Amino acid sequence: MRALILVGSGDAKSHSLSLGTAIATSLSNRDVTVEVINLVEYGLPLYNREIERNSAHDEATSEFLQKSEEADIIVWVTPNYHNSFSGILKNALDWQHARKFTGKILGLASNGERSPQPLDQLMLVGRSQGYTMIPTRVCTDASDYDDALTIINESIKQRIERFTASLVEYGEAFKGTDTTEKNF
Numbered sequence: 001m002r003a004l005i006l007v008g009s010g011d012a013k014s015h016s017l018s019l020g021t022a023i024a025t026s027l028s029n030r031d032v033t034v035e036v037i038n039l040v041e042y043g044l045p046l047y048n049r050e051i052e053r054n055s056a057h058d059e060a061t062s063e064f065l066q067k068s069e070e071a072d073i074i075v076w077v078t079p080n081y082h083n084s085f086s087g088i089l090k091n092a093l094d095w096q097h098a099r100k101f102t103g104k105i106l107g108l109a110s111n112g113e114r115s116p117q118p119l120d121q122l123m124l125v126g127r128s129q130g131y132t133m134i135p136t137r138v139c140t141d142a143s144d145y146d147d148a149l150t151i152i153n154e155s156i157k158q159r160i161e162r163f164t165a166s167l168v169e170y171g172e173a174f175k176g177t178d179t180t181e182k183n184f
């Protein structure tokens with residue numbers, strides 16, 4: 001199985017990136033091939049419908065869309081920006097507008113006051129894209145990390161393990177399934 005982890009912090013080195021990397025390590029340990037995309041560094045342009053209409057995507061966007069199609073499992077990791085998810089992540093998801101991801105599994109994670117608000121809002125986006133979402137989520141705040149941004153909270157580490165176990169379990173159960181009827 002393949003997983004794609006999208007990290008939406010505006011900081012190149014962020015708690016969200018560390019969280020996404022910890023999730024990636026745990027998925028790798030479960031024999032999943034994982035890629036982490038740190039969106040602030042990836043270089044996607046602002047969403048532009050004219051470009052989409054003319055299929056005139058630049059190389060980074062084309063590659064991003066290809067990776068999105070190839071993954072069985074997707075994880076969105078966002079900081080809490082204005083009680084919501086970041087615009088950087090939203091911009092990436094807007095580029096996926098022409099696609100539906102039925103049969104793929106989505107997991108959600110966030111950093112910032114352990115607030116579930118960004119993830120509650122991302123559930124609506126995930127539904128519009130046709131994903132099957134796992135119920136387990138991971139929400140952290142700065143106190144869960146040391147100064148090097150390594151996760152030090154044991155209960156968060158355990159939650160990450162439950163989260164990735166569930167992603168793999170759902171991934172195996174739904175692989176190749178057309179879930180369109182179930183989701184819409």
Ligand SMILES: Cc1cc2nc3c(=O)[nH]c(=O)nc-3n(C[C@H](O)[C@H](O)[C@H](O)COP(=O)(O)O)c2cc1C
Nearest residue numbers: 009011014015016017079080081082083111112113
């Ligand atoms: C534009 C912006 C908006 C923010 N809004 C909130 C907020 O509404 N509530 C909150 O608790 N923290 C807010 N913060 C603080 C971020 O949640 C915090 O810096 C972030 O989670 C750090 O995560 P990161 O290291 O992954 O970027 C905001 C930060 C920024 C830059």
